[in-house]
Amino acid sequence: MRNLLTISDLTIEEIGEILREAEYFSKGEIWRPKQQTFAVNMFFEPSTRTKSSFDIAEKKLGLEVIPFDVNFSSITKGESLYDTVKLFEVIGSNIAVIRHSQDRYYDSLVGKVRIPIINGGDGCGQHPTQCLLDLYTIQQEFGGFKDLQVAIIGDISHSRVARSNKDALSKLGANVVFSGPEEWFDKSFLNNGDYVNIDKAIEEADVVMLLRIQNERHQSTSNMSAKEYHQQYGLTLERESRMKRNSIIMHPAPVNRNVEIADELVEADRSRIFKQMENGVFVRMAVLKKILECGGL
Template sequence: MIMAVPTLSQRSLLGLKGMSAHELTSILDRAAYWDAHTEKQVSVLQSKFVANMFFENSTRTRFSFEMAEKRLGAEVLNFTAAASSVEKGESIYDTVRTLESMGIDAGIIRLKPAGVLQELAAKVGVPLINAGDGNNEHPTQALLDLYTMRSHFGEVKGLHVAIIGDILHSRVARSNYWALQALGAKVSFCAPDNMKAEDLPDAHYISMEEALQADVVMMLRVQLERHATGMLKSAEDYRLQYGLTEERAARMKKHAIIMHPAPVNRNVEIDDALVESAQSKIFTQMQNGVPVRMSVIERALRN
């Protein structure tokens, strides 16, 4: 039987909205394969060129992608807008097309504006992987979150996941919202009224006390710059109302885990003592980012 060759759109990863449980599971299963792989570097993608195109800063995400690419044996080109002609007025599209013309095989892209990535993907001839676009999606972060939950609990189906914080501006919350539901988990949000997202259908909001009874308590990073816009009264006020304090953590279920997409504002959304506590999976999430991104990159580049 002749296997169908994946199309360009099937090899790209622009978001998790609409992705089937089967496809999500296949990515996680392959991540588990790479997680168990003992060799630090393999030549699976030897002679393939991958460009990390970051039009928005994120050292941690870029390093995770670069580690994944190099472990697979790919040649890596790192591009940052601060040191590029984009600062001089070149469009994002022109930059991507320029790198495509030079012969890259895939592009990892992080953008501030939402919606631009879908337009780019329709115009270029190489697979693109979303490393975060505005407040739209951050698919590989959600995938590593799913992988972390599955590794700990055995499966995602049936879990209650509470996501706490600025849902309105969170691409992490959105990707997790779509993917967790596809795999059979219950997703609840907890947020101040001015940080709730109206664009998510059937989103279920609960109190902080209810959120503490979830199987997974996922804290979102507080964007402290929103002090200037009046969305946050103060970091301390936020901590008192929506922070995971030691006192609140003591009321969590014994089997529950704490998650956070990082970087962490210690003693704001989560107390310092909890970041590396026994229930915390924050650094485990970071560790899991590499095999998950290896799976996604391999999916993009192996026909």
């Protein structure tokens, strides 16, 4: 595995290998590269969970993390993404994690730079490591994916999490449905029957995966208030009471409490939201190890 750009890059076997490696790391497994190794995390959009967990994952693996702050970089002087990544390549970075607002930003890099790229999220495109940590969390809970009912609810059209999870979960045998405001759907990746009423989606799901409203990606502001959204499309206390007994709640975060999910449910017994964050470190350690080993490090 040279790069990780989309979840579709991975075979079922490779997904399984990464999840098994994440499990080893969760139990304290130690791995170190064969030589001094440098990583740079280039985040051109705000991030708390993804950036911090990559920082921790890299340091747990013994990598040296090169500081990068876009606001104090030559990007502010007009330097291109390619030239910035090429700089880190030539001064000695061995791997780059990049988040960018442009869909498929990596097309300008692959085949042109020698260092491996991990996609930390591209626009409304993909977020492969978030998907992998979601898969790991689901596997911990249910032991597998075949015939699981997964409901992804919220701002579908702007969500790289929705795209990545649909691709991977469907490949692994789960049944994925979507719900939320119809004007926020992207019919280009929905099949007939994928959209269901929110109450039906929640009542039938083994996994209820909620999504944040991504106002920063909307062309226009919704007239719907936070309270109205919560009542119409959020996981309210009343809706949660009708969930299946052993079903779980997930959310990629950041969470807007009392919008997509009731405040009381964020840390409820069936919530795995903070478990997802914990698992993110182990999954990202597994991805880094796999790519670095592929490069002989």
